[in-house]
Amino acid sequence: MTLNLTPTRRGVLKGAAASAAILATPGLLTAQGNAKFLRKSMTDPNAASDMDSYRRAVAVMWTLPPDHPHNWFRMAMTHLLDCPHGNWWFFVWHRGYLGYFEQVIRLYSKDDGFALPYWDWSADSFVANSMFSGGQFPDNALDPTSQHFPADWATFDAAYQNAVSDYWNTLNAAQLHQEQLRGNPNFNAFYSDLQSNFTTPRQAGRSKTPTAPNLTGNAEQAVQPQVIMAGLQPVPFTTVSGSNPQTGFNSPESANHHMGVGSAIIEGFPHNQVHNNLGGPQGGWMPSLLSSVDPIFFLHHCNVDRLWDVWTRKQIANGDSAEPTPQEQVKFYPEEFLFFHDADGNPVLSTTTAKDYMGMARWDYAYTDGAGSGIVPKSAGNMLVASAKAAGDGVFSENAVAKAGLDVSPEFVKTIEGDRGAERHIAHISFQPPEDLTNARFNFYLSPKGKAPDTSPRSPEFAGSFEFFGMGKGHPHPHTITLDISDVLDRMEAADLLTAGAAVDVSVVAVQGDGVPRNKSAAGIQGTLNSVSIETI
Numbered sequence: 001m002t003l004n005l006t007p008t009r010r011g012v013l014k015g016a017a018a019s020a021a022i023l024a025t026p027g028l029l030t031a032q033g034n035a036k037f038l039r040k041s042m043t044d045p046n047a048a049s050d051m052d053s054y055r056r057a058v059a060v061m062w063t064l065p066p067d068h069p070h071n072w073f074r075m076a077m078t079h080l081l082d083c084p085h086g087n088w089w090f091f092v093w094h095r096g097y098l099g100y101f102e103q104v105i106r107l108y109s110k111d112d113g114f115a116l117p118y119w120d121w122s123a124d125s126f127v128a129n130s131m132f133s134g135g136q137f138p139d140n141a142l143d144p145t146s147q148h149f150p151a152d153w154a155t156f157d158a159a160y161q162n163a164v165s166d167y168w169n170t171l172n173a174a175q176l177h178q179e180q181l182r183g184n185p186n187f188n189a190f191y192s193d194l195q196s197n198f199t200t201p202r203q204a205g206r207s208k209t210p211t212a213p214n215l216t217g218n219a220e221q222a223v224q225p226q227v228i229m230a231g232l233q234p235v236p237f238t239t240v241s242g243s244n245p246q247t248g249f250n251s252p253e254s255a256n257h258h259m260g261v262g263s264a265i266i267e268g269f270p271h272n273q274v275h276n277n278l279g280g281p282q283g284g285w286m287p288s289l290l291s292s293v294d295p296i297f298f299l300h301h302c303n304v305d306r307l308w309d310v311w312t313r314k315q316i317a318n319g320d321s322a323e324p325t326p327q328e329q330v331k332f333y334p335e336e337f338l339f340f341h342d343a344d345g346n347p348v349l350s351t352t353t354a355k356d357y358m359g360m361a362r363w364d365y366a367y368t369d370g371a372g373s374g375i376v377p378k379s380a381g382n383m384l385v386a387s388a389k390a391a392g393d394g395v396f397s398e399n400a401v402a403k404a405g406l407d408v409s410p411e412f413v414k415t416i417e418g419d420r421g422a423e424r425h426i427a428h429i430s431f432q433p434p435e436d437l438t439n440a441r442f443n444f445y446l447s448p449k450g451k452a453p454d455t456s457p458r459s460p461e462f463a464g465s466f467e468f469f470g471m472g473k474g475h476p477h478p479h480t481i482t483l484d485i486s487d488v489l490d491r492m493e494a495a496d497l498l499t500a501g502a503a504v505d506v507s508v509v510a511v512q513g514d515g516v517p518r519n520k521s522a523a524g525i526q527g528t529l530n531s532v533s534i535e536t537i
Helices: 018-022 045-063 072-082 090-109 153-168 173-181 187-197 217-222 225-232 265-277 296-317 326-332 410-414 486-494
Strands: 037-039 365-367 383-389 395-397 402-407 425-432 440-448 462-466 479-484 503-512 526-536
Touching: 045 072, 045 090, 072 090, 072 153, 072 187, 090 296, 153 187, 217 265, 225 265, 225 296, 225 479, 225 486, 265 296, 265 462, 265 479, 296 365, 402 526, 425 440, 425 503, 440 486, 462 479, 462 486, 503 526
Parallel strands: 037 365, 395 503
Antiparallel strands: 383 526, 395 526, 402 503, 425 479, 425 526, 440 462, 440 503
């Protein structure tokens, strides 16, 4: 099925060159002014004392009894119990999680000035040596393969099962309702989920090593500056999918924070891909919902939070709102997060809604400049330039490609020809994922209509690769990803494959990832491509 790419929402696009969008702005640290705590890049020499404090605190937290809410594993278990992914509460929940965590680290490091460092993967696309054991730190508490961490499931189970069961029995009706929404109707279901997310043996805790620390493959591509710029470019807070899509900074709206429905660029690509790349054939903590057992989790999410601050400052500088629309606020702000503990070890009872965690002022921190810190040029509006429904070839698998065909209008070609300004071309791709998401990867391609896409490695038609994070099973509803396709469109235009009046196919194929081998069903990895739309922002 092909549809004309005639714009239905139009705006004048303007801005500086794409490379200018990632330049740092000296002295611009926070929208809140001078903050008490300054979060720095983990590789900044000025962050060395913070890294030392972090190391000390983690080592102490592992020695706390299993029933203590600040025990290292118990802190990590909060993520398994309540974290949102694939919806518009992703950023705000993790800001609260990091805020309380940072205060706990100050307590156990005895460093009242501690500020959580961030891992700026766009500038440092490797796991820093300070995160590994050896040399000055022979048994580094920041290395999940070190002796601080449980040797295997049996060791953990013997030490923790009673304490975790006792904690479950303290949950109130509201918390139990949240767990039911999450698919945990009782303790046995939750504990089974915990075991399925547990990494064993200890040596498999992280795939990167001191001799091979670099991000690779899709993760290396996902942290490139142009991807970060595309993620920071949108003006709306919320991504909207459907027949009239809108690219926002945040992922799409869902019914509750346990339901994954789609992924905006920052969450779906640098966030997901970095998580998954730190695992491997044996597992690893970071690809699982127990990812916060690996101390690098908090540095990774600190950078995600930093990018939210960059986007917020961009919005303020351009005179735009950094919040949901008034219509969205009545659904977004009241959502409750009920599993945080404060620095005194007490359950957080008085500030439990998304609205409570929107700002940074309550935590009194700011960020030093990192990749993406420059103010992204403002576009005056979004332009929907294409939409299509997948035709009869909508089923894809490891052996079959599904396509949606789109005609190319003159207006669309004009946004690609010549030197690119600030505009980016974004595809909203809705697909029904398979039930079993273990080690599944979804590759997307653009090609001239009717031509089988080139799915070879380093194909010029490759538009991007998506992986779910922390999900072993899919949801019984479509998932919509927001994918920057600017580079592949440029390659097509340069090769004279993208001309007005022509047509292109957007294709998807499922492949095996690099992680734990799947227990494949007879059908393998199979799903359905539902719809595709393309927007210029």
